Amino acid sequence: MSLVFAGIMSHGPGMTARADRADPAVRDPFFATLGRLRAALEESRPDALIVIAAEHFANFFMNNMPAYAIGMGEDYEGPIEEPGWLRIERRTIPGNPDLSRRIICKVMERIDVAYAEEWKFDHGIMVPLSFLTPGFDLPVIPANINCQGPPLTPLSRAYEFGRALRAACDAVPERIALVGTGGISHWPATPNSGKINEEWDREFLRRWSRNDRAALTSYSDEETLRDAGQGGFEIRTLVAVAGACEGRLGEVWFCEPIPIFATSGFAGVMDVGEATAAKAA
Amino acid sequence: MSLYALQKLIYELNRDGAVQEAFTADREAVLARYRLTEEEADAIRRDDVGKLYILGVNGQILMHFAAWRGLSWDEYIGAMKDALAEHGEVRGGIYGAVDGGAGGAV
Numbered sequence: 577m578s579l580v581f582a583g584i585m586s587h588g589p590g591m592t593a594r595a596d597r598a599d600p601a602v603r604d605p606f607f608a609t610l611g612r613l614r615a616a617l618e619e620s621r622p623d624a625l626i627v628i629a630a631e632h633f634a635n636f637f638m639n640n641m642p643a644y645a646i647g648m649g650e651d652y653e654g655p656i657e658e659p660g661w662l663r664i665e666r667r668t669i670p671g672n673p674d675l676s677r678r679i680i681c682k683v684m685e686r687i688d689v690a691y692a693e694e695w696k697f698d699h700g701i702m703v704p705l706s707f708l709t710p711g712f713d714l715p716v717i718p719a720n721i722n723c724q725g726p727p728l729t730p731l732s733r734a735y736e737f738g739r740a741l742r743a744a745c746d747a748v749p750e751r752i753a754l755v756g757t758g759g760i761s762h763w764p765a766t767p768n769s770g771k772i773n774e775e776w777d778r779e780f781l782r783r784w785s786r787n788d789r790a791a792l793t794s795y796s797d798e799e800t801l802r803d804a805g806q807g808g809f810e811i812r813t814l815v816a817v818a819g820a821c822e823g824r825l826g827e828v829w830f831c832e833p834i835p836i837f838a839t840s841g842f843a844g845v846m847d848v849g850e851a852t853a854a855k856a857a
Numbered sequence: 858m859s860l861y862a863l864q865k866l867i868y869e870l871n872r873d874g875a876v877q878e879a880f881t882a883d884r885e886a887v888l889a890r891y892r893l894t895e896e897e898a899d900a901i902r903r904d905d906v907g908k909l910y911i912l913g914v915n916g917q918i919l920m921h922f923a924a925w926r927g928l929s930w931d932e933y934i935g936a937m938k939d940a941l942a943e944h945g946e947v948r949g950g951i952y953g954a955v956d957g958g959a960g961g962a963v
Contacts, residue, residue: 589920590930593930594930632917632918632920632921633868633871633872633915633917633918633921634871634872635872637864637865637868638861638864638865639865656871656872656921657921657924657925658924658925661924662924696872698921724915724917725915725951726951763955763956764916764917764920765915765916765917765919765920765952766916766937766952766955766956767910767934767937767938767941768955768956769934801954801955805955805956806916806951806952806954806955
């Protein structure tokens with residue numbers, strides 16, 4: 577069929593692990609917005625969900641680090657973190673290896689993507705799923721962009737990855753939903769956890785909303801590190817969603833700093849347009 | 858500094874229950890599989906999450922390790938802050954470049 581849904585959201589482990597410590601005045605409307613995102617996802621009646629994530633060394637390490645990888649497993653286990661810490665039970669999430677294979681083959685026409693028949697989910701996928709598919713019953717196809725271990729793929733390539741995913745989604749009969757999940761500015765897993773550059777986040781999301789390819793891909797990694805922390809490298813996942821919806825606009829439904837989550841809580845959707853909108857490169 | 862080997866040990870501990878069991882049963886035997894400096898091995902022996910941060914372990918690897926070792930969130934953040942005060946700046950890796958190269962707390 578085609579891409580039927582495209583959204584973005586934050587994935588900080590604090591969203592589940594430390595939900596009770598967040599200011600309810602911000603947390604509650606944020607979680608309500610995620611409920612709205614879930615409803616929109618369900619309304620699109622997807623057969624499968626591709627999650628573009630920025631995993632945190634759950635599967636890939638500097639011995640053989642793919643810039644881009646897509647899962648091709650029958651199922652996936654997660655979270656790798658201590659379930660009591662993340663407050664998400666360890667479980668098995670269904671995949672769809674046949675659909676994965678078709679998506680991967682199509683993406684490979686444009687991007688040299690790695691594939692993986694084994695894949696463990698960390699908070700980067702488990703936290704979004706816990707909000708969007710709390711029954712963990714919708715088949716998931718994980719897609720990863722290395723955002724943690726430099727050298728990192730250029731932002732322009734992340735946009736291209738999104739375009740390639742879009743072409744792949746439009747080439748299969750299934751209804752595919754796409755969610756990109758990463759942080760914007762944040763300094764997670766450092767003594768400065770909770771530091772957030774709110775204005776940087778808002779400017780990034782403005783560029784994202786108007787799907788401004790040039791502006792979205794103009795940040796150098798040095799600038800991102802300085803202004804948005806090492807966590808800011810994860811904008812690649814959000815840039816990829818814009819690439820998947822090239823020519824269409826996004827709506828940011830929520831963005832507020834939530835320091836105990838180590839990130840802004842944010843959520844948004846982007847118009848997926850028609851299947852024919854995904855033009856050949 | 859063999860930061861690569863140190864991170865690989867923690868990466869494998871974080872994601873592989875069999876490595877966790879081996880580590881719990883005989884920590885030295887697991888440590889011997891990795892080419893670590895004595896300082897690195899000692900930090901692992903003592904569950905010294907703060908020192909591991911100073912040694913340059915990627916924070917996303919270290920956060921999961923700290924959770925597995927049973928540190929609460931506040932203990933984990935506190936361990937990094939205390940280590941910065943005790944040992945000075947982060948010595949290597951991408952986290953050494955955070956915050957203007959200090960890798961420190963603001």
